[in-house]
Amino acid sequence: MTTEVRVPALGESVTEATVATWFKKPGDAVAVDEMLCELETDKVTVEVPAPAAGVLAEIVAAEGETVAPNALLAQIDESGKGASPAPAADKKKPADAPAEQDQPAASAPAPKAQEGQQKMSGKAVDVMVPTLGESVTEATVATWFKKVGDSVAADEMLCELETDKVSVEVPSPAAGVLAEILAEEGATVDAKARLAVITEGAAGAPAGDKQSATEAERADSAAAARDRADAKGLSPDADNDGVTAEDVDSPGAGPEDVKPRGDVEDAPSAKKAMAEKGISRDAVQASGKDGRVMKEDVAKAASAPKAASAPSKPAAPRSAAQADREERVKMTRLRQTIARRLKDAQNTAAMLTTYNEADMKGIMDLRNEYKDAFEKKHGVKLGFMSFFVKACCHALQEVPEVNAEIDGTDVVYKNYVNMGVAVGTPNGLVVPVVRDADDKSFAEIEKEIGELGKKGRDGKLTMDEMQGGTFTISNGGVYGSLMSSPILNPPQSGILGMHKIQDRPVVVGGEIVIRPMMYLALSYDHRIVDGKGAVTFLVRVKEALEDPRRLLMDI
Incomplete structure (x- = not known):
């Protein structure tokens, strides 16, 4: 028997949503009320639970698609026939290679990477977008406080979502290890989207294993940061991206201590607050994970006594020197929605x-x-x-x-x-x-x-x-x-x-x-x-x- 998964009620004035994140893929086993995906509206992020237990047979609306209320999102096969849930490490494999998902573990000794993955074996628990409100159908993933491989406790904060109205914290639904992040920072997710997968009851990998497991990711992040810095005309030591000289030259810094700045993006709400208050990032004491500036840090910096101003410099002509003193900050979802709704009010x-x-x-x-x-x-x-x-x-x-x-x-x-x-x-x-x-x-x-x-x-x-x-x-x-x-x-x-x-x-x-x-x-x-x-x-x-x-x- 096949059960349809449809877009839930989004609110009296919401007519569409965006499929932000799927927490399950075709072939995965699902339980009743388990979070399947997350939808984003201009108000809130909405989670979509499974209406029945079985196997996710088909995803009809892929991530990024715009859907209307009651639109078909997916199909669940209640007979339970289908591929068994893939281990967390296999979830990143392309969908065109399902055969490996059904195979038992090979009798040959597992490579070290597979050993690390086996330590994370256990029940997979989806992290879904929490309830965002009746008329909010999407949100933006603002900040991840954990990374793949980290141990998490039940109800520990995993990430922060931003809607056009409020910021929403997402707690961990279970204790275990963060096996997979499905919606990266900056991604738009709907109110029923999956954000991540937690392997329940698993233990985090030792520091050495974490380094090997994430070394490629960090290298990619650093390369991406350098590419962004080149595209923006910034030096690798700019605050925006790259590895700072302070990170490299700090006493006793090793591979684990050198964190590409591209991996540590300040909370969008903090960026907005710094832009509005005219506060430099260097003047803010970061309290977030890995040196991430949070909204509360900006508020503290704004209320702190201001230092004596430096001697004024002669005005320079409009040039690269002035460009260096400008800052471009992406509007938060709240500010975007305020701007759109106010303009719509004038136009309508x-x-x-x-x-x-x-x-x-x-x-x-x-x-x-x-x-x-x-x-x-x-x-x-x-x-x-x-x-x-x-x-x-x-x-x-x-x-x-x-x-x-x-x-x-x-x-x-x-x-x-x-x-x-x-x-x-x-x-x-x-x-x-x-x-x-x-x-x-x-x-x-x-x-x-x-x-x-x-x-x-x-x-x-x-x-x-x-x-x-x-x-x-x-x-x-x-x-x-x-x-x-x-x-x-x-x-x-x-x-x-x-x-x-x-x-x-x-x-x-x-x-x-x-x-x-x-x-x-x-x-x-x-x-x-x-x-x-x-x-x-x-x-x-x-x-x-x-x-x-x-x-x-x-x-």
Whole structure:
């Protein structure tokens, strides 16, 4: 009996995925729910488990192919007929030589390489892409913390994946030896792809065996690094690739100690952070494996006291000297997706922005009066965001089209408010969602926003916590923005921009007084929201902020 392996549900707004990594090959035995492959979307990486036990008879969608939801990925023969699982060392043999896979071990003495492979004999366990979220179908392999032949413990971190939203660590599903890496660093994998194979219960090879087993790989890596350095016009001692003079000249350095820099690529999130903060790699103390710079290392370097700046040099004409001071860093998947989605929003929606301003004195007076009692009772500070969330929920009841979305030729009205709250993180802007915000109290909203904000800054938000929003609030005021036009977060039809509170002279009761004022901006999709509705919404928000008692009276 043959069972089909199909692309799982990818999420409400995801229409395709890329087959990133296959953890099994035709002829391999598979168990129920064992990870077969990994798919990548623009949101997350999705693992594809085996729906039945048997033998992987055929792979229909090869690595790198783009597939739609429910597309056929592979076939499993439940009868179990087929080639027995190949040992880890044989998995790299071409598929056109299956005969050797079924042969018993030769009676002749095994070469040393085969002896090392026999030490790794045991049950093969696939390392699959973990769950990435309902609308995320692919990810990028950012960093491998282990190499082939290394011993691993159960739940030990093997590698790090990057999606357009979060970084995901992949733990080892079993203790043993990392027998094979199927998705190298930089590879795009789908949400159900196989990343590696672990030989369960095996012991790592001794240092001498590891050297012989990986000597060719290191030589290839060093050669590739030199080729990349030549292509980029870099010297072999450049930070990007090659063996540095420090590596070679260090006292007591032997073949095991000299590591080609090409084998140690900094985490993509760290590269991005260094580029954004203008920090040189030499100024960062690496804590990762083999001297790999991690995101946390960049954060520490950024917070460290800066050394006195060197004397300025006379400006040189635009030449190779200037080129040496430039750095080209590949955009992370998160930044690529942010750029694409924002541009898509501009290209798709008939986006328009309307402005108003709010006198924040009423809220500030209320906060000053009740902040101590509020914090004592609820264990959380009373901030501005809960007032804005409640004011928006109140206004959305009167102007429901701002809380709706377009689906083809239909308008979908949401009779609930899932409030997205934009949060700036070291990896870029993310929008966690406060679900059913219209049914929550001020204290519940403040607590949830605080928790989601912390998770966002720590890179620990899950995909579920960033999906399903119906309206978004973005607070540029925390960075000092006085006025801006926020961009829609598709498929939503409205987004409110908060800004800096600034004392300004205004006329109140015929007199000029100084009041804490904030500019408000509502960007909306004019295809579904008319100007009247947009202006009415923003006026209702303004009224609720200037007189918070209206929220209590529901007027």
